[in-house]
Amino acid sequence: MQSSYTFDLDGETIRVAGEPVFTTLADYLDRQGYGRERRFAQAESALGGAPLLLLDVDPQGRPALRSVDASLLLLPTVAGRRFWSAEGLALAAQRGRSHPALDLLNAQPDVATSWKARAQVITALIEAWHRPEWSRPGQITDHFDGCLSRSIHYGGLRDLAQSILPAPRRAAPVEPFASALSGVWPDSEEFSYVDSGKRRFYRPHTLVDLTRLLSQFPKALLIGGSAGLAHGRSSADLAAANCLIATDGVPDLRTVFEENDRWLVGSAVTLTGLGERLGDACPLLAKVIRRLGTRPHRNRATLGGCLASARLDDPLAPSIIALDAVVRVVSHDGERDIPVSRFFEGQGRTNLRPGEVIAHLVLPKFTRESLASRGGGVLRLCDTYLASPRRTDAPATLSAAFAVELDVNTRITQAILAYAGIGDRPLRAREAEKALIGRFWSEETIIGILGRVSQEIEGAASTTGGAPAPTDREKEYRRQLIITLLQKFFYQHATPGRPAAPLGVVGDYLAPKRLPPAAAQP
Numbered sequence: 001m002q003s004s005y006t007f008d009l010d011g012e013t014i015r016v017a018g019e020p021v022f023t024t025l026a027d028y029l030d031r032q033g034y035g036r037e038r039r040f041a042q043a044e045s046a047l048g049g050a051p052l053l054l055l056d057v058d059p060q061g062r063p064a065l066r067s068v069d070a071s072l073l074l075l076p077t078v079a080g081r082r083f084w085s086a087e088g089l090a091l092a093a094q095r096g097r098s099h100p101a102l103d104l105l106n107a108q109p110d111v112a113t114s115w116k117a118r119a120q121v122i123t124a125l126i127e128a129w130h131r132p133e134w135s136r137p138g139q140i141t142d143h144f145d146g147c148l149s150r151s152i153h154y155g156g157l158r159d160l161a162q163s164i165l166p167a168p169r170r171a172a173p174v175e176p177f178a179s180a181l182s183g184v185w186p187d188s189e190e191f192s193y194v195d196s197g198k199r200r201f202y203r204p205h206t207l208v209d210l211t212r213l214l215s216q217f218p219k220a221l222l223i224g225g226s227a228g229l230a231h232g233r234s235s236a237d238l239a240a241a242n243c244l245i246a247t248d249g250v251p252d253l254r255t256v257f258e259e260n261d262r263w264l265v266g267s268a269v270t271l272t273g274l275g276e277r278l279g280d281a282c283p284l285l286a287k288v289i290r291r292l293g294t295r296p297h298r299n300r301a302t303l304g305g306c307l308a309s310a311r312l313d314d315p316l317a318p319s320i321i322a323l324d325a326v327v328r329v330v331s332h333d334g335e336r337d338i339p340v341s342r343f344f345e346g347q348g349r350t351n352l353r354p355g356e357v358i359a360h361l362v363l364p365k366f367t368r369e370s371l372a373s374r375g376g377g378v379l380r381l382c383d384t385y386l387a388s389p390r391r392t393d394a395p396a397t398l399s400a401a402f403a404v405e406l407d408v409n410t411r412i413t414q415a416i417l418a419y420a421g422i423g424d425r426p427l428r429a430r431e432a433e434k435a436l437i438g439r440f441w442s443e444e445t446i447i448g449i450l451g452r453v454s455q456e457i458e459g460a461a462s463t464t465g466g467a468p469a470p471t472d473r474e475k476e477y478r479r480q481l482i483i484t485l486l487q488k489f490f491y492q493h494a495t496p497g498r499p500a501a502p503l504g505v506v507g508d509y510l511a512p513k514r515l516p517p518a519a520a521q522p
Contacts, residue, residue, distance in 0.1 A: 073225075331356040
């Protein structure tokens with residue numbers, strides 16, 4: 001095993017030797033003296049973190065530029081990777097090699113009033129400049145949600161973003177990113193590292209090697225983008241681990257495969273990559289992903305990491321339950337499929353057995369043929385909802401996702417009513433789902449089922465435990481959310497003979513505005 005490795009920062013090769021595997025990239029860079037005004041010191045993800053630009057790969061195997069938070073990256077995960085910093089880009093500008101996005105920012109100095117805030121804007125702007133798709137105005141808000149700081153002038157940032165993002169790409173290539181993004185993403189090499197405390201880190205290149213390592217080290221911690229591990233684990237969890245195994249070196253796990261009747265989403269696909277690849281085909285996924293952390297977080301957090309963490313307030317779980325998805329897990333002994341609705345066992349536990357790893361999420365395509373085979377449906381309505389203290393980077397008070405399949409007479413042939421944030425696992429109102437089948441999708445049906453849904457979900461939550469006991473006021477608030485979110489789902493989705501009702505700020509989700517063709521970027 002190696003006792004050292006290298007990564008590239010602003011064209012400089014940096015050698016790391018003997019560093020503990022649980023050191024974050026931000027901590028290491030701060031100790032090495034990088035970062036103007038010590039911006040890497042004690043960086044908090046909720047306040048923008050310590051952003052860098054990373055040359056990464058998208059789910060189709062193409063190079064992609066991503067803004068990432070160095071405080072959420074474990075140091076060995078960056079071995080062999082290529083980064084750029086705001087400091088390096090500013091220095092290049094002083095030497096006459098300025099990026100066009102940086103020139104536009106320099107023309108509006110009041111957008112950021114501190115260097116830390118300016119670094120956040122620089123990385124977000126340059127990622128946006130090289131982002132391949134811009135089609136909805138709402139994407140601007142999502143892209144810059146990591147620039148959360150009192151030192152940011154949001155109106156100026158919005159105006160700056162709107163001035164550059166809808167415009168066609170500049171004809172002249174922008175280096176060093178143009179050559180990096182036009183190249184071919186190299187296959188990851190198998191990598192292993194041991195630190196001075198004898199803790200090990202592995203990045204296998206094949207799924208076979210990954211499962212072999214899991215059987216060899218049954219207590220190893222699996223990591224994808226390392227975002228949750230660096231940010232959400234207790235010191236006791238980390239102290240007990242003597243081995244880390246990364247999944248992002250396995251090409252099959254970083255890819256979304258499309259088949260005739262389904263998609264196979266690799267567990268190492270990032271949330272950003274998932275939204276880019278399937279957001280148009282599955283608007284529900286695009287909607288929920290927009291509410292999961294900030295852009296730098298979504299650029300590293302992986303689908304498998306979200307599933308395996310089994311957080312009780314994770315809004316992604318109800319959404320993929322509503323999509324009738326299946327988790328495919330593999331081990332050295334074979335593979336098996338687990339419906340997502342039965343994957344979570346409560347209190348942070350999942351259905352994974354020792355030695356198993358999530359390989360793919362199997363998402364069915366709901367075509368006319370598949371709906372007919374499932375019970376005679378011709379139309380599927382599906383949506384997700386989240387109640388939280390604020391729009392981004394805040395834990396959910398309660399989340400829900402619903403799906404109904406209707407026949408030609410708008411009778412319900414299938415129904416899924418899923419909630420999270422109440423008990424210690426995602427919950428389904430299965431008895432209420434059964435009661436809906438065969439009824440007309442009407443206001444009378446919805447009003448008649450609300451009490452049953454509320455009673456079933458609250459009853460299931462009271463028996464699961466795990467979460468702190470809510471106060472009477474919290475119970476009543478959740479009871480109202482259980483009811484009103486289902487009502488909102490009914491009224492917001494049109495059916496033959498009944499138009500949708502505009503409730504709340506939903507236009508960009510349900511009927512997204514598109515940028516004019518002449519202004520859209522290639």
